[in-house]
Amino acid sequence: MTISGRISQSAFDGARLRVILLLDLYEGAQQQFLDAYEHMRNQVASVPGHINDQLCQSIENPSQWLITSEWESAPPFLAWVNSEEHVETVRPMHSCVRDTRSMRYSILRETSPSQPITSQPATEDMQVAARVGDGVVRHALTFTVKPGSESKVAEILAGYESPEAQVDEHTRLRRTSLFMHGNRVVRAVEVQGDLLVALRHVARQPEVRAVEEAINPYLEQDRDLSDPDSARVFFTRAALPAVHHVVSDRPRPADLRRHALYYPAKEGCGMDLARLLAHQDEIAADDPDSPVYGSTVFQRDNLVVRLIDMEGELDADPAASLGLKGMQQTAELERLLDGAAIGVEGSLETERNINRLLSHADMMPITDRSSAES
Template sequence: PGLPRTAPAGHAGPPKADPGPDGVVRHALTFTVKPGSEPEVARILSGYASPRAEVDERTRLRRTSLFMLGNRVVRAVEVIGDLGDALRHVAMQPEVRAVEEALNPHLEEARQLGDPQAARAFFAKAALPARHQAIASSPNTARLHRHAVLYPVRPGHGQAVAELLAEHDNLATADPTGPVAAATVFHREDVVVRLVDLRVPAEADPAAALGVADDRQAAALAGLLDLGPQGDLRTAPGLGAFLAARAMNPVTDRRSADPINN
């Protein structure tokens, strides 16, 4: 769902993305739905049948995680191999095409998937590239808690927020005993989403879930976000309140059953 039948980015071809430290390519798509349609959209997105993971001998879909906050949808995919091939493969599956058609009436921005130029334009705008990926050397993937946070970025500060979170994640994943096992910062313009795999539930360590290591980072991040008059990232209650407000709701999280991905 939310994947292109044709080239999804630009006019020349599929999106380009480099693999992370673990050899996995990560990419996300985001779009908004009409206010009031959120429950129906969540139902549609959580109910589809997973497409076949294997694309060809070198490309396979590894994991798909889908989140919502308010009327914004974020769909993150993990691919081994070629991202463009994987996206086209998924988009061709009948179950995914049915979901796309079911979503269309609920989208804030109408899309015409039957028109290649219109489809390319929609998915170019929907693309949310992985700007930074940090992976611990021993993430212990069997016991991780996956969370996503949508940051309320002040206009024009998306790049600075992404860079600050990347700085945090490099240090956090370097600590083999720390709570952060892996983190990906997705960013386009002023839309910034951080997908994080934690060794503890997010509520047990809001600072790690949000990408705040100390007062310096808290102050720097607060200056780039619209926290409101009561927002404070320097205190435990403030971090907890911010996490409760900006943590995205998980809709579905599906791994490939292929042993190579487990």
């Protein structure tokens, strides 16, 4: 099995996906949970890309359950789990479940009774390279605020006191970056260790709770974070998953700057747009002359956000900053991008429109905080 030397993660490696959902039920909620599961199972069975699922109950603690599912690849699962249909499908489970934990894994090797155990992947379609990680989980949340409130929200989000970075022996908050594009807020976090543990730690901090309460009146979509069901639905809808991350293996430059770029896709093209940018960033990571040192692509529905760490300013190399190299890639971006949504019309083959796209896609930085040991 070949391992790439670069630090990277990706939903686009083509491998089958194994999803594991651990659940801890309230006492007496088993029948209600089973009814909700049957409803969900019937719904997900018709979702493109879904292969199968299993429901398991612990033989040691009957309140602990496990749902596993297999998918043709990560993209169809992500499209499903981030959809409004999924939000409504799993809603009946909320009152049954005390705690949940979701994990997603690419299937790299497989052993079946008809095949001997070897050092080679079991089937030709599983020739997927393992990736080198850095122990960091990347995730983002996005939401919109009422038009006209942008400056007030930016002031609130920039002014809070940072919570304690060390969560426990194994988990640490490394970095939080906030950006705005119009009335849309994107908060990207990097966590060393367990993301769920870190997010729960942050949510309990008084300074963070005060900020969340302060921005509530300005949100376009109402929420009540004191109500578990309302909070769960809000964070499910606000989730902006990282679908690709890559860092060059060349020496880390001393003057890296973090930027975020906003790419609204045409209807139904969000995943393809994210895939295009991911491919371009893989190429940039291998290019010793590229100013882009690291990149994370976040995607949900038709919204794509690309977070980059690069040397110099964005306008020093607009094409590289946007993730474009070559006329074919420029034409493909033009085909997938909803240019009218960010004020860019006409061909991206002209330098003027490339610069215009960069200007419109560049998100306004609100705050970028790193822990002392990051």
